[in-house]
Every structure is written in C-alpha cells, then in structure tokens.
Amino acid sequence: MAEPRPLDLEAVQTSLFFETPEQIYARVFRALRPRAPIPEMHVEFCRFANADSFIKLEDGRIQVRISDLLEGAPAPVGEALAYILLGKLYRKTVPRVYAHRYRLYMNRRDVRRQAQIVRQVRGRKFISGPQGEHRNLDEIFEGLNRQFFDGLMGRPQLGWSRRAARGMLGHFDPAHNAIIVSRIFDSPRVPLLALEYVVFHEMLHLEHPVDHNGSRRRVHTREFREAERRFPDLTRAKEMLKRL
Numbered sequence: 001m002a003e004p005r006p007l008d009l010e011a012v013q014t015s016l017f018f019e020t021p022e023q024i025y026a027r028v029f030r031a032l033r034p035r036a037p038i039p040e041m042h043v044e045f046c047r048f049a050n051a052d053s054f055i056k057l058e059d060g061r062i063q064v065r066i067s068d069l070l071e072g073a074p075a076p077v078g079e080a081l082a083y084i085l086l087g088k089l090y091r092k093t094v095p096r097v098y099a100h101r102y103r104l105y106m107n108r109r110d111v112r113r114q115a116q117i118v119r120q121v122r123g124r125k126f127i128s129g130p131q132g133e134h135r136n137l138d139e140i141f142e143g144l145n146r147q148f149f150d151g152l153m154g155r156p157q158l159g160w161s162r163r164a165a166r167g168m169l170g171h172f173d174p175a176h177n178a179i180i181v182s183r184i185f186d187s188p189r190v191p192l193l194a195l196e197y198v199v200f201h202e203m204l205h206l207e208h209p210v211d212h213n214g215s216r217r218r219v220h221t222r223e224f225r226e227a228e229r230r231f232p233d234l235t236r237a238k239e240m241l242k243r244l
Contacts (some may be wrong), residue, residue, distance in 0.1 A: 021078060025064060028082040032092045045071040049122040051106060051115050055085040062089075069115055077105045119175035127159035127178055132186035135195065137179075144200050148230060153203060160186055166244060170198040172205040179203070184244060194244070197237035204228060 019027070021043035029038050040061045045068040053066040064085060070078070080098040087094035105111060130137035137158040145153050157178035161168075164184040172179050179202045185195040208224040231237065 019075065021064075021066075024075070024079055025062065025082050025086065028079065028086055029062075032083075032086055032090060032094075047122065049119055053081060053085060055089050057089060062086075069111070069118060073105060077102060080105075116175050127157050127176070127180070128162075129160075130158040132160050132183070134186050134188050135192075137181060137199065140196060140199050141179075141203070144196060144203060148200065149203070149207070153206060156206065169241060169244070170202050172202045174205075174209070190244070191240050193233060193237050194240040197231060197234070197241070200231050201228065 022041040025041045025043060026038050029036075029041075039057070041064070042061060043064040043066065046065050048067040048069075051067045051069050053064070053070070055062065055064045057063075066081070070081065080101040083094045083098040084102060086092070106115075130141075137160070138155075141155060141158060142151075145151050145155075156172070157176065159178065159180050160183045161180055162183070164186075165182045166184060168182065169184070170179065170181045179199065181195070181198055181202075184190065185198065204224055204227050205219075208221055208227065210219050228234065
C-alpha cells in the first residue's frame with residue numbers, strides 16, 4: 001500500500017490567502033458540521049459604528065455582516081471570525097486558538113485607534129447634559145476633581161442615561177469622551193454617596209485607560225484598584241449600589 005502523501009502546509013496556507021470570504025465560511029462550516037450540506041453563503045462588509053459582526057440562518061442561507069474595520073484584516077483573522085460566528089450559530093465548541101487570534105488582532109494599537117475613530121465619526125451618542133431634575137453632574141464632578149485630582153482633570157461630557165437603568169449604573173465612553181450616569185441616581189431618595197462613588201469610578205477610567213497586552217484586555221488594572229481605595233466609605237458606597 002502506498003504511503004499517504006504528507007500534508008503540504010505551505011499550500012494550505014497559500015490557498016487560505018486566496019479564498020473569498022464565502023469560501024472561508026463554507027470551509028469552516030464543513031469543519032464544524034462535516035455531514036451537513038453546505039448552505040449558500042453571503043458575506044458583506046458594512047459601515048458599522050463599531051467592530052461588531054452578525055450572522056443568521058434564514059431560508060437555508062447564511063448571511064454574515066461584518067464591520068468594514070475588518071475588511072483589510074489578514075486572512076487568518078477572517079478565518080478565526082468565521083469559526084467564532086459559525087460556532088455561535090450552531091452552538092459548537094470552537095478551539096480557543098481562534099478566539100485568541102481574533103482578540104490579538106483586535107487589540108493591536110493601530111486597530112484600536114481606527115475603531116475609536118470610526119466610533120467618533122459614525123457613532124451617535126445621546127448625551128443629555130449634566131443637569132438632572134434633582135442633581136447636577138457638573139457640581140459632583142468638580143467636587144471630586146478638587147478632592148481627588150487636585151482640580152487638574154479635564155472635564156469630559158457629562159450626562160444622564162435615557163432611562164433609570166439598574167444594569168449599567170455608569171460608564172465612560174472614550175470615543176466620545178463622555179461619562180454617562182444612570183438616571184436612577186437623579187433622585188433625593190438615592191444616597192448622594194452612591195452617586196459620588198459612581199462618578200469617581202468613571203473618572204478613574206480617564207486617569208487609568210484600559211490596558212491591552214497581547215490578546216488580554218484589562219479594564220480594572222492594579223493601579224486602578226489602588227486609586228479606587230482613596231474613596232472614603234468605599235465599602236459603604238458599594239453596599240448602597242448592591243441595594244439598588
């Protein structure tokens with residue numbers, strides 16, 4: 001019996017670089033579902049305001065919509081995203097190497113910078129302004145700025161959320177340089193200490209940006225946590241938030 005021919009890795013890698021997006025998704029589909037017939041594939045790059053991608057199966061056809069931020073990505077990154085999206089669609093376990101490869105590319109400094117520019121240019125951000133019915137975020141920001149930052153922190157845009165959200169009490173949006181606080185705090189029934197802590201926490205995100213190291217993304221670094229301990233009554237403030 002003749003010995004099997006060794007796998008030509010160079011040929012495999014070369015073919016990957018000359019595949020169309022539809023061919024990549026068909027090949028990955030076959031790897032994940034070897035016995036199922038391959039459906040028609042349609043892949044398009046869209047002008048999204050972020051790096052999101054979407055996949056759906058409709059009328060026997062798989063439709064994939066990918067942020068145009070990834071249109072020029074290397075072919076192995078496109079392959080990794082195909083594994084991630086098709087794995088999610090069919091609830092298949094995908095080797096971690098693909099998620100690692102995708103995160104590694106998205107965490108590159110040039111890619112992160114381009115994504116931020118896209119969010120600034122295309123993204124629409126609702127910012128109500130600092131004055132609420134009962135509380136003023138400008139006043140709270142400036143008080144915390146003097147107390148903890150020597151008054152040297154530049155004021156970002158400040159605003160209240162559209163609804164009194166409980167799932168996200170506050171967030172800092174670096175693309176729009178804005179701190180948004182849940183409208184749940186714009187009430188005399190909510191302790192002022194809880195609101196001050198949320199604003200302080202988001203101010204720390206200006207002072208300590210997200211740390212990117214390879215495929216890892218750390219929002220709350222060791223330096224961030226150490227700075228957070230400067231807040232008086234930290235434990236009591238966090239307990240108040242839990243009760244919300």
